[in-house]
Amino acid sequence: MDPKFGPYAKQELAKGFRAALIARQVFLPKGHFALDAEYHASGFFQSKLALVNPEILAVAAEFIAAEIAMVAAEVEMLVAPPGCGIALTTLAAASLTKQPRRYAPLVVHAIAQGGGLDFFPAFRSTLEGRKAVVVEWFCDGRNNGTALAEAASHTGAEILAVAAVWNAGPTRQTLRGVPILAAIEEEFELFPADNCPLCRSGQPVDAERGAGPEFVEARLALAL
Numbered sequence: 631m632d633p634k635f636g637p638y639a640k641q642e643l644a645k646g647f648r649a650a651l652i653a654r655q656v657f658l659p660k661g662h663f664a665l666d667a668e669y670h671a672s673g674f675f676q677s678k679l680a681l682v683n684p685e686i687l688a689v690a691a692e693f694i695a696a697e698i699a700m701v702a703a704e705v706e707m708l709v710a711p712p713g714c715g716i717a718l719t720t721l722a723a724a725s726l727t728k729q730p731r732r733y734a735p736l737v738v739h740a741i742a743q744g745g746g747l748d749f750f751p752a753f754r755s756t757l758e759g760r761k762a763v764v765v766e767w768f769c770d771g772r773n774n775g776t777a778l779a780e781a782a783s784h785t786g787a788e789i790l791a792v793a794a795v796w797n798a799g800p801t802r803q804t805l806r807g808v809p810i811l812a813a814i815e816e817e818f819e820l821f822p823a824d825n826c827p828l829c830r831s832g833q834p835v836d837a838e839r840g841a842g843p844e845f846v847e848a849r850l851a852l853a854l
């Protein structure tokens with residue numbers, strides 16, 4: 631195991647990482663957020679904002695690499711979601727090639743197709759029969775993480791783990807026996823916007839932080 635990530639060191643790093651995510655408003659663990667027109671939530675995570683913070687991206691990739699090294703050292707491939715996850719997965723693969731780990735997994739990414747996820751034919755055939763870890767920014771025990779793991783397993787890959795920055799689903803959970811590894815494990819709740827208990831209880835939607843696409847655009851404009 632990487633000595634930097636012994637159990638206590640990891641706890642301390644995870645605490646610092648969580649605080650840095652909150653300070654940069656990438657991760658907001660408590661509140662009442664309008665994620666989009668359909669969903670309200672008690673937590674918020676925005677991977678687009680993580681991408682414009684190079685230090686956040688680097689630490690996230692280190693966490694993912696360290697978790698993979700501990701649990702899935704025989705990994706041959708890392709599977710990225712479409713979009714923002716490709717940068718994270720590529721950096722995690724680069725971290726795995728450094729000492730003391732020195733694995734060199736290949737990175738492939740999924741594409742969005744017909745409302746689901748699929749892979750380019752060349753990626754499909756490369757995944758077949760390989761030991762793979764699925765990488766996600768955010769795993770919610772519903773669609774996030776699950777859909778990518780399922781798409782990857784349909785190629786014939788053996789999925790060793792799902793590695794995420796934040797697991798907001800039930801902690802220490804597995805996806806049909808596949809462990810979910812995460813830097814942050816904190817459950818959050820997602821509600822339909824038209825039937826939200828936080829709205830019913832009179833708690834106003836947080837209009838300054840995490841209020842949908844406008845918030846993200848404004849934060850991106852500040853960061854760039």
Ligand SMILES: [Zn+2]
Nearest residue numbers: 670826828829
């Ligand atoms: Zn609400």
